[in-house]
Amino acid sequence: MAATLPKLFIIESLDVEDEAHHREGEIISSVLRMTGHEPIYRYVRTKAELSHFVKEFRRSRYRWLHLSVHGNHDLIALTLDRLNAEQFAAIVGPALADGRRLFLSTCKAATVELAAGIFRRGGCLSVAGPVNSIRFGDSAIFWATFYHLMLKQKGRRMLGTKVEKVIATMGAAVGRQFRLIKPDADGEAVERLLPEQLPKQAGKKKK
Template sequence: MTSRKIPEIFTIESLRLRDEDDASQEGQLLSKILHLSGKKRTKYFYIRTKRELEEIIDIFEDSNYRYLHLSCHADKAGIATTFDDISYAELGEMLRPCLEDRRVFVSACQMANDVCAKALLKNTGCYSLVGPVKKINFDDAAAFWITFYHLMFKTDGRSMKHRNVEFYVKNYRLCFKNQ
């Protein structure tokens, strides 16, 4: 039996060095706004390497938080931390033990694709993967996620129902994959 998950956002972010200089930390901004809107237990971690990602995933698993938000660079083959590339198969292996009864939200270009969905949804117990299938702009992504989470938690602060997630995602043209 799984323990009850906490309806909070756990954000992991990694950017290129030049993005760090531009103060383009969308995940950090999102975390601050969620905190201001009443989600006081929101967690935010900035990482630069695959090894750090593995460590923070362990913290996510132990946190029992229900929602994982990944903010990074990606393409159809995998994601990038500041210094490492990670295939979707590798990411799936890292996350597989801790996705049961959780949702994954990604703010990364082209990340919500079939390869990533297979790696994160197949035999993991993960409820859904939500994110862009195309390239995105920082300002558009930040505005979308702030609006999405605000509406989701305003609708129900204790859970994200499938129908509500799907409704808001379809209205904003993101990709929604479920198990």
Template sequence: MTAETVADVFIIESLRVNDEIEQRYEGRRLADILRMAGKNPKYFYFQEKKELPHILQIFKESKYRFLHFSCHATLSRIITTRDFYTYPEFAQELKGVLKLRRAFFSACELGNQLFSTCLAGTNKGMHSITAPAEEIRFDHAAAIWSSLYVSIFTSGKNNVTHGDVVKRLKMLGTLFPVDLHFSGYDARNDSWEHSKIHKSSIAVPGPAKGNLV
């Protein structure tokens, strides 16, 4: 992975119109924080399905190791500003672009085995998929993802393992009331392993009250 990819984050974002009005650009803010950390993230915003293939081609050519996708979602759909994808449709759109990459999705409820199975099925050779397993607030999302990436890059490790990601997700689960889902490819057994990382009792309990991704 290290020899063929660049240790940086490629951010793609698509939100609802009211989110645009309220300036809830979690992905854009993440890019700013990563620049403060000395990285060179790439950020693209889109509204319609027809725009995404071009952005994905730029991502593929960039060789960036981490794809961060910020959007709204449900247990069956990925939602853009003007359109939506079913899980299989989205997996086909991203077919072949995630080899040797790790994908992180900042989207409500997208952390589930069905989504991971669909995406992994069209992307042989990708390493992992991470996403919230429940609804997540914009402020929590911004804090979780920026902390995760900055921690990974600060570690100085050139080869990030599944364990490195999961360890950090568990720590973040003690700070924020969000269940997360991690799917990782096991090359030894040529199979995918799925795990739900539950928020800790230390995290603030109760329903989400802020604006939701």
């Protein structure tokens, strides 16, 4: 297998009413292009389209997959379809082999159970996403800044300690806690919450 490329592939799917004004993935793609990077951005509405572009991600040899979707515990919501954690892992997991990472911009869906299903299907290094609901603006600012800071590094390597530090710093900045899940030596999914404590904030949230 050829080495992966230190680049970001973005897949987004929103409710119909959110498509016009809340395309976070498109914002992230634009920010990264402004700073000289080459992200790939795809918008999907169905399970079939998700499967198609996940396969494109695998063929692209891009190393990091960012999914911007609505969700909840055991649910990934596309514009027209709904997937439970097992269905989602079956589509995404095999494409995350070879030391790739998955970043989930979706409320509450980045669970240990979902990550465990992904880890069983390939060599994914980690799954990260917000623990609870998050406002659209906070989410866009968090992820755009996270990728900007990570990709500024020499060689564009996402070392585990650096990922944890930046997630904790940016999570505190937007007032939201994030879950970082990695497989242990036995392949079991183990979570870490970053940062540990946050004040409550109110505002428009992703559903």
